[in-house]
Amino acid sequence: MKMYVISDNIDTQTGMRLAGVEGVVVHEHDETVEALHRAIADGDIAIILITEKLAKLVSREMDALKLTYERPLMVEIPDRHGTGRTPDSITKYVREAIGLKI
Incomplete structure (x- = not known):
C-alpha cells in the first residue's frame, strides 16, 4: 500500500517525493477531479494526501467520493504557506474526539 499526494504547488510535491510519496501538481478544478479519480x-x-486549497476547490466531489468508496483514505494537508485552520485545531479535535486535553 502506498500514499499519493495531490498538490497545488511544486514545493509540497517535491517535499513529499523526498519522503518517497509520489504525486501530481494540479491547479484547476477539472485537473484535480481527474487526479482524484486516477x-x-x-x-x-x-x-x-491533498492540499487544503485543492480540497476546498473540489469539496463536493471529495464528499461524494468519500461516501462512495471505502478506500483510499483522503487526508487534507497544509501546503508550504501553512494552514487555514486555527492554531489549536488538532488539539481541539483530539479533545472533542477522545476527551483528552493535550
Missing part, C-alpha cells in the same frame, strides 16, 4: 482507480494507493 488515484482512486489505482488499487495500490491506500492514502491520498
Whole structure:
C-alpha cells in the first residue's frame, strides 16, 4: 500500500517525493477531479494526501467520493504557506474526539 499526494504547488510535491510519496501538481478544478479519480482507480494507493486549497476547490466531489468508496483514505494537508485552520485545531479535535486535553 502506498500514499499519493495531490498538490497545488511544486514545493509540497517535491517535499513529499523526498519522503518517497509520489504525486501530481494540479491547479484547476477539472485537473484535480481527474487526479482524484486516477488515484482512486489505482488499487495500490491506500492514502491520498491533498492540499487544503485543492480540497476546498473540489469539496463536493471529495464528499461524494468519500461516501462512495471505502478506500483510499483522503487526508487534507497544509501546503508550504501553512494552514487555514486555527492554531489549536488538532488539539481541539483530539479533545472533542477522545476527551483528552493535550
